[in-house]
Amino acid sequence: xxxxxxxxxxxxFGPEPIIEGxxxxxxxxxxxxxxxxxxxxxxxKLIPPTFNDRIExxxxxxxxxxxxxxxxxxxxxxxTIYKAIELVKDGKADAVVSAGHSxxxxxxxxxxxGRLKGVSRPAIATLMPTSENQNTLVLDVGANVxxxxxxxxxxxxxxxxYAQVVLRLDEPIxxxxxxxxxxxxxNEVTKEAYKLISKVPxxxxxxxGNDIFKGTVDVVVCDGFVGxxxxxxxxxxxxxxxxxxxxxxxRSLISIAGAVLMRKVFKxxxxxxxxxxxxxxxxxxxxxxxxxSHGKSNPKAIKNAIFQAINSASSNLDSVIEQxxxxxxxxxxxxxxxxx
Amino acid sequence: xxxxxxxxxxxxFGPEPIIEGxxxxxxxxxxxxxxxxxxxxxxxKLIPPTFNDRIExxxxxxxxxxxxxxxxxxxxxxxTIYKAIELVKDGKADAVVSAGHSxxxxxxxxxxxGRLKGVSRPAIATLMPTSENQNTLVLDVGANVxxxxxxxxxxxxxxxxYAQVVLRLDEPIxxxxxxxxxxxxxNEVTKEAYKLISKVPxxxxxxxGNDIFKGTVDVVVCDGFVGxxxxxxxxxxxxxxxxxxxxxxxRSLISIAGAVLMRKVFKxxxxxxxxxxxxxxxxxxxxxxxxxSHGKSNPKAIKNAIFQAINSASSNLDSVIEQxxxxxxxxxxxxxxxxx
Numbered sequence: 001x002x003x004x005x006x007x008x009x010x011x012x013f014g015p016e017p018i019i020e021g022x023x024x025x026x027x028x029x030x031x032x033x034x035x036x037x038x039x040x041x042x043x044x045k046l047i048p049p050t051f052n053d054r055i056e057x058x059x060x061x062x063x064x065x066x067x068x069x070x071x072x073x074x075x076x077x078x079x080t081i082y083k084a085i086e087l088v089k090d091g092k093a094d095a096v097v098s099a100g101h102s103x104x105x106x107x108x109x110x111x112x113x114g115r116l117k118g119v120s121r122p123a124i125a126t127l128m129p130t131s132e133n134q135n136t137l138v139l140d141v142g143a144n145v146x147x148x149x150x151x152x153x154x155x156x157x158x159x160x161x162y163a164q165v166v167l168r169l170d171e172p173i174x175x176x177x178x179x180x181x182x183x184x185x186x187n188e189v190t191k192e193a194y195k196l197i198s199k200v201p202x203x204x205x206x207x208x209g210n211d212i213f214k215g216t217v218d219v220v221v222c223d224g225f226v227g228x229x230x231x232x233x234x235x236x237x238x239x240x241x242x243x244x245x246x247x248x249x250x251r252s253l254i255s256i257a258g259a260v261l262m263r264k265v266f267k268x269x270x271x272x273x274x275x276x277x278x279x280x281x282x283x284x285x286x287x288x289x290x291x292x293s294h295g296k297s298n299p300k301a302i303k304n305a306i307f308q309a310i311n312s313a314s315s316n317l318d319s320v321i322e323q324x325x326x327x328x329x330x331x332x333x334x335x336x337x338x339x340x
Numbered sequence: 341x342x343x344x345x346x347x348x349x350x351x352x353f354g355p356e357p358i359i360e361g362x363x364x365x366x367x368x369x370x371x372x373x374x375x376x377x378x379x380x381x382x383x384x385k386l387i388p389p390t391f392n393d394r395i396e397x398x399x400x401x402x403x404x405x406x407x408x409x410x411x412x413x414x415x416x417x418x419x420t421i422y423k424a425i426e427l428v429k430d431g432k433a434d435a436v437v438s439a440g441h442s443x444x445x446x447x448x449x450x451x452x453x454g455r456l457k458g459v460s461r462p463a464i465a466t467l468m469p470t471s472e473n474q475n476t477l478v479l480d481v482g483a484n485v486x487x488x489x490x491x492x493x494x495x496x497x498x499x500x501x502y503a504q505v506v507l508r509l510d511e512p513i514x515x516x517x518x519x520x521x522x523x524x525x526x527n528e529v530t531k532e533a534y535k536l537i538s539k540v541p542x543x544x545x546x547x548x549g550n551d552i553f554k555g556t557v558d559v560v561v562c563d564g565f566v567g568x569x570x571x572x573x574x575x576x577x578x579x580x581x582x583x584x585x586x587x588x589x590x591r592s593l594i595s596i597a598g599a600v601l602m603r604k605v606f607k608x609x610x611x612x613x614x615x616x617x618x619x620x621x622x623x624x625x626x627x628x629x630x631x632x633s634h635g636k637s638n639p640k641a642i643k644n645a646i647f648q649a650i651n652s653a654s655s656n657l658d659s660v661i662e663q664x665x666x667x668x669x670x671x672x673x674x675x676x677x678x679x680x
Contacts, residue, residue, distance in 0.1 A: 131583035145519060145527045179482060179568035187485045187565045209572030213580040225527045226566055228519035232549030233570045237577040240553040243471035244612055248605040258601025265588040265595045272584055 010100020021302025073104030118325030122285030130215035149192035175207030175217035279304030350440020361642025413444030458665030462625030470555035515547030619644030
């Protein structure tokens with residue numbers, strides 16, 4: 001049976017939504033057990049005794065906060081995220097879910113659990129909604145800042161493997177994020193990456209920022225600096241549209257009545273753009289599934305993140321990635337070390 | 341009196357919206373005349389004789405299409421955009437407006453009109469809407485792909501000068517687009533740029549993608565590769581939200597009734613995110629105002645682009661940029677030549 005280690009304290013709202021999400025997951029899936037890492041006194045109050053056979057508590061009190069640096073996290077061996085990742089490293093758990101400090105989760109996972117053979121740098125992947133009934137997997141959205149062409153090539157392999165093996169898409173299509181569709185478009189790094197990724201089947205070439213939301217391709221590859229900016233830009237636009245509408249709404253009773261009649265439409269929209277539906281963002285390229293959840297995750301997001309971890313842990317994702325990287329013979333370690 | 345050269349044929353919809361926009365501008369502003377560059381036979385049919393004292397036609401038939409390369413455009417001396425830019429170069433017009441091939445407009449303007457003293461590479465700036473009653477000027481959104489720290493520094497100077505002198509903002513605040521607010525965030529280029537821009541007054545440090553739409557700062561600096569991606573991402577998110585809502589609307593009469601009641605809210609929203617309201621994107625750093633309009637510009641967008649050109653041409657923007665660049669003593673030409 002699969003065992004999930006979960007950092008029960010790292011989220012912005014403390015242990016409540018995390019444990020509530022874990023209990024939701026347990027109720028909906030009989031095929032896993034969990035180790036909740038955190039303050040035993042607090043956690044045991046949140047876990048009904050009926051779940052004692054499915055949820056173990058690993059008692060520890062230190063929590064890495066959003067204001068701590070990722071390098072600090074490497075030294076604080078009693079922290080919830082450190083302990084949760086150590087469980088995976090020591091073979092006591094199969095996967096880890098954390099809504100805590102994402103830089104700390106990433107650094108610790110990379111150093112403690114280790115990278116897959118052929119992977120120079122792990123990447124964070126995230127699902128973005130489209131207007132069609134599908135999503136686009138985008139990576140890297142922030143694990144690395146300065147990536148070279150080989151890094152982007154490895155992201156392409158990892159993203160395609162994840163889409164195929166975990167998301168179960170048939171022959172997922174890869175696009176390389178650029179400033180135009182033509183092969184001649186791109187900066188120095190993406191132009192070089194284009195050549196490397198051309199060797200991979202189902203590579204559709206360059207795609208643009210709007211293609212992510214059209215669902216033109218299944219996997220979009222970019223460096224983590226660009227990925228972070230596009231993620232925040234997308235959030236910003238959605239927030240702004242909603243704020244402008246809300247402000248205007250307040251000016252007229254007729255508009256408010258209209259909004260009431262349209263509430264189903266707004267609810268569906270929210271569902272589609274809500275990250276809670278997707279769970280968390282997998283860190284691809286390390287030797288065990290690591291799901292990085294939003295700090296503000298609600299119980300539903302945590303439940304879905306746990307399901308993602310289970311899906312990854314029950315797949316052969318890691319060996320698929322290693323085999324494919326070996327096949328393309330570009331699997332020698334990049335000269336650049338991962339930035340942590 | 342200011343004279344505007346306008347490429348009357350380069351837009352996606354031919355000369356009609358361009359000339360209609362020009363006539364709108366003429367009706368609303370008595371302080372300029374225009375030279376419409378294009379096929380005299382077609383254009384003269386669109387211009388009522390009463391405007392003959394305000395609009396000259398420069399007859400030429402070749403039009404650079406979206407499928408032509410920017411380098412091709414440099415050789416086609418009879419094209420509308422070539423002729424329009426030549427008018428400015430030869431001192432026969434003060435500014436140019438084009439809804440044609442943006443790469444061609446940019447390359448021709450840079451080579452023919454020339455760069456301001458101290459500017460290594462011109463940049464395209466664009467206004468983005470925020471939820472507050474203000475806009476954010478973002479540059480570069482696509483003139484260059486590989487920019488170094490000095491280029492970004494110059495973009496900061498040019499953007500701040502434009503916001504102050506042309507948009508008439510009091511002490512505009514600059515932000516550097518990065519993957520986090522802390523000074524330690526960024527890629528190699530932006531970290532170096534951070535140090536250079538720190539010397540400029542009203543520099544707020546790093547900003548993130550969502551800050552653009554919050555109106556945290558007045559001017560956001562990024563390289564053209566990132567700028568293009570964020571622009572397309574923003575467009576993509578807005579389009580997708582509208583598509584998802586429209587699809588859901590059709591499923592229910594009640595929702596449709598709601599949308600009818602909310603039409604004022606939607607109309608206001610459209611107004612805020614509509615590029616036609618802003619006109620076009622100024623190419624900053626060349627020796628005369630060049631406004632690059634959207635290929636799909638409607639008459640209103642063209643009218644506003646013409647007003648932008650007039651505002652720039654009647655300002656001392658160019659000398660302000662040159663003086664500030666000289667003052668910061670980092671105005672030696674960058675080793676990198678502009679990419680065209």
